[in-house]
Amino acid sequence: MLTFEQKLEVIEAFPELTRKEVSMKRVNFQFEESLYDKKNVVYHLHPNGNGFVFVGDLPHYEADSRGLVNIRDFSASQLRSIIADSIDYLGQEPEPPYDKRWTNREGEKLDLVYEEPFWNIYTGKNLEESFGTFDDAEDYLLDQGFSERK
Secondary structure, X not given: OOOHHHHHHHHHOOOOEEEEEOOOOOEEEEEOOOOOOOOEEEEEEOOOOOOEEEOOXXXXXXXXXXXXXXXXXXXXXXXXXXXXXXXXXXXXXOOOOOEEEEEOOOOOEEEEEEEOOEEEXXXXXXXXXXXXXXXXXXXXXXXXXXXXXX
């Protein structure tokens, strides 16, 4: 486990982050160029080494309901990687609205709709399935014999 000072050294190597002191000797690091209301990349880093990094709904992290990952036991390379991913995440434009009809050979219709953060498949107004990524939703539709209506 990295010490507080070692974690600070890794975090402060990211010039796009701004340090903000908070209560109980904790610090946050914010990404001021965030395209979202969310600006905290590092949240409540404490001198005991505990702290969190915001990853939103990135699929390769196990985040809590607020999109945060505990970094207490992270190595320097893991910490650099998760911070870079967080900055990329907050700096990207959101997915464009997607609402397309898919059909099969029998003429059945399903609608694939992006409703942040999920890709939902509807039969009429009824939700049939929900997925975390477009690729998973597309794989499901293709497996079920549907294709995107052009």
